[in-house]
Amino acid sequence: MTAFGIVDFHERPEAIRKCINEAFDSLSGYSHEWLYNGSSYYSTMGIDEFSFIKKTILAHPERKDFYVMDYGAGNFSWGYGVANFFKKQSDLPKDIRIHVISLIGEHSRDPEIVQDGNCTLYNLGRFKLEEIEDILKERMPPQFGDLTGQLDLIISAWTLRHLIDPLGSFAQLYNLLRPSSGVMFIDEFWFDQNAFPVGEIPNSGPLSIMPYLVIDLNVKFLFNPMTNCKNPSYAIARTNEKKCQIPLSYSTIRHLPNPNLFQRRTTGISVFQGSMPNFEYTETLFFQDYLLLGSRSLYEELKPGSYFKHKEVSIIPK
Numbered sequence: 001m002t003a004f005g006i007v008d009f010h011e012r013p014e015a016i017r018k019c020i021n022e023a024f025d026s027l028s029g030y031s032h033e034w035l036y037n038g039s040s041y042y043s044t045m046g047i048d049e050f051s052f053i054k055k056t057i058l059a060h061p062e063r064k065d066f067y068v069m070d071y072g073a074g075n076f077s078w079g080y081g082v083a084n085f086f087k088k089q090s091d092l093p094k095d096i097r098i099h100v101i102s103l104i105g106e107h108s109r110d111p112e113i114v115q116d117g118n119c120t121l122y123n124l125g126r127f128k129l130e131e132i133e134d135i136l137k138e139r140m141p142p143q144f145g146d147l148t149g150q151l152d153l154i155i156s157a158w159t160l161r162h163l164i165d166p167l168g169s170f171a172q173l174y175n176l177l178r179p180s181s182g183v184m185f186i187d188e189f190w191f192d193q194n195a196f197p198v199g200e201i202p203n204s205g206p207l208s209i210m211p212y213l214v215i216d217l218n219v220k221f222l223f224n225p226m227t228n229c230k231n232p233s234y235a236i237a238r239t240n241e242k243k244c245q246i247p248l249s250y251s252t253i254r255h256l257p258n259p260n261l262f263q264r265r266t267t268g269i270s271v272f273q274g275s276m277p278n279f280e281y282t283e284t285l286f287f288q289d290y291l292l293l294g295s296r297s298l299y300e301e302l303k304p305g306s307y308f309k310h311k312e313v314s315i316i317p318k
Contacts, residue, residue: 171244
């Protein structure tokens with residue numbers, strides 16, 4: 001722990017909690033009213049997430065239960081896509097169980113639990129995404145208990161960037177990943193490290209959490225800063241049991257004068273104090289239509305079986 005403490009969502013100041021509660025109360029009365037309502041197939045950075053889940057299952061024949069999550073699931077179409085994919089996979093053990101947890105803040109008319117082949121879909125609406133660590137225990141069937149460290153894959157698109165406290169929410173998601181094998185596919189989000197005067201636009205831009213994760217948690221990662229009009233995106237692999245303890249402290253809430261400028265539906269964003277370590281990417285992987293930065297070892301793990309859909313052009317170490 002540093003002099004600044006750590007990012008712990010239980011320690012959010014009252015002003016931040018109040019803003020989160022107001023945003024949730026406003027959103028939870030609506031149903032699928034976002035411009036982007038999820039997808040049956042995300043293909044973050046060109047990664048075939050369905051094949052990735054299958055690869056994980058084949059790599060762990062000793063296990064019968066596997067857990068995946070869509071955080072900000074829109075109309076739950078990705079979960080149904082997972083079920084449809086695995087109904088066609090005849091080369092997997094018949095007794096495996098794939099638990100697909102799909103979470104949205106809006107009201108949902110879908111059944112909360114759907115059995116579809118060897119997949120059980122948990123379609124949880126009116127879910128307080130920014131308190132996932134606590135709420136997940138309340139909303140999932142009691143036999144699951146605490147799912148911390150159990151998730152094989154977490155995928156999230158166009159969600160974290162819309163939250164009041166995306167950094168505190170990210171830390172909770174990371175801790176849900178299974179140590180040594182869990183992977184997260186997410187797009188980049190904003191957070192502030194300095195308090196700006198009311199009405200002033202931040203000049204720091206989006207700040208990446210990756211330096212801390214690489215240095216302190218020793219994660220493997222890939223980062224794609226250029227995605228054909230999509231958000232910059234990450235693949236993050238948890239390599240050990242150490243929990244995410246970001247060395248920043250909550251400071252205040254900054255109300256945005258023009259939320260649309262940041263492509264946000266919420267009107268405020270959490271502000272932190274502290275500093276991140278310096279960090280340099282070790283190599284760049286160039287592809288025909290974009291580039292990747294980050295861990296060569298994770299790239300090699302994800303590459304087999306056409307997980308990457310783009311032809312590699314060159315690898316240029318820095």
